[in-house]
Amino acid sequence: MHRLKERFFQGKPLGLPLYDIHGHVGGFSRDYPVFGGQIDQLLEEMDRIGVKRSLVFALGVYGTELRYQNDKVIKAGQRYPERFSGLALVNLNYPEKDILQELERCRSAGLVGAKLIACYQGAPAESQKIEAVCEYAHHHQLIVLNHGWGTPEFLRKMAEIYSAAQYICGHLWLAAARVVNEFDNVWMCTCAYLSPLDLQQAVETMKPERICWGSDLSDLHWGFTLGPILLSSLPEKVKKMILSTNTRELFRKLGLEKESE
Numbered sequence: 354m355h356r357l358k359e360r361f362f363q364g365k366p367l368g369l370p371l372y373d374i375h376g377h378v379g380g381f382s383r384d385y386p387v388f389g390g391q392i393d394q395l396l397e398e399m400d401r402i403g404v405k406r407s408l409v410f411a412l413g414v415y416g417t418e419l420r421y422q423n424d425k426v427i428k429a430g431q432r433y434p435e436r437f438s439g440l441a442l443v444n445l446n447y448p449e450k451d452i453l454q455e456l457e458r459c460r461s462a463g464l465v466g467a468k469l470i471a472c473y474q475g476a477p478a479e480s481q482k483i484e485a486v487c488e489y490a491h492h493h494q495l496i497v498l499n500h501g502w503g504t505p506e507f508l509r510k511m512a513e514i515y516s517a518a519q520y521i522c523g524h525l526w527l528a529a530a531r532v533v534n535e536f537d538n539v540w541m542c543t544c545a546y547l548s549p550l551d552l553q554q555a556v557e558t559m560k561p562e563r564i565c566w567g568s569d570l571s572d573l574h575w576g577f578t579l580g581p582i583l584l585s586s587l588p589e590k591v592k593k594m595i596l597s598t599n600t601r602e603l604f605r606k607l608g609l610e611k612e613s614e
């Protein structure tokens with residue numbers, strides 16, 4: 354049996370530094386509590402499992418209390434800069450100037466980009482406001498993680514025009530395979546694929562160095578998203594890329610991790 358799979362079955366640490374491209378912090382939002390979701394409790398579990406660094410954003414994503422939520426993400430990053438790198442949630446129903454103002458406020462407090470989730474906010478999946486966020490990220494060489502990019506064409510347009518930003522598909526999206534392969538600045542998160550064939554298909558159709566494990570902490574336990582990767586029949590080399598080296602490379606591009614030895 355492969356070493357990683359064996360260790361997972363035995364409940365042992367994998368002996369691999371894990372890098373996570375999608376997580377939520379904050380413990381609770383307006384109507385959504387996560388028991389055991391306080392930052393120190395999360396960190397304790399991350400230490401136990403071997404998660405080195407997580408890219409995180411607000412737990413409440415509707416944007417009704419976004420400053421309050423973003424402040425919690427800022428605090429997590431300031432308290433544990435080696436462990437949490439944060440993205441600013443924006444409300445796409447707000448005027449463009451308010452969106453950019455919040456991005457600026459969060460950037461000056463150490464956050465490294467924006468998290469978008471138009472469908473939860475009742476906003477269009479493709480819009481001038483999203484373009485403005487991508488332009489801002491391009492200007493400051495930041496990340497834009499989007500729950501859903503609308504069409505692959507829209508993502509392609511952003512990646513091409515605002516090429517200095519890094520684009521993350523927040524959930525596994527097989528239809529974007531060609532865009533992932535075409536651009537170096539487009540990253541695909543694995544969470545939370547539900548069909549047993551999806552991961553295999555992603556690896557067959559996308560360049561494996563851009564497929565990255567996302568845990569969707571803290572409302573999901575890490576094991577929920579680690580299991581399907583570790584138990585899959587993918588080669589160990591590919592599993593290691595997905596769980597460790599790929600997202601580490603993204604963090605390195607942002608200047609958050611040092612060059613690999």
Ligand SMILES: [Zn+2]
Binds near residue numbers: 375376377569
């Ligand atoms: Zn999520």
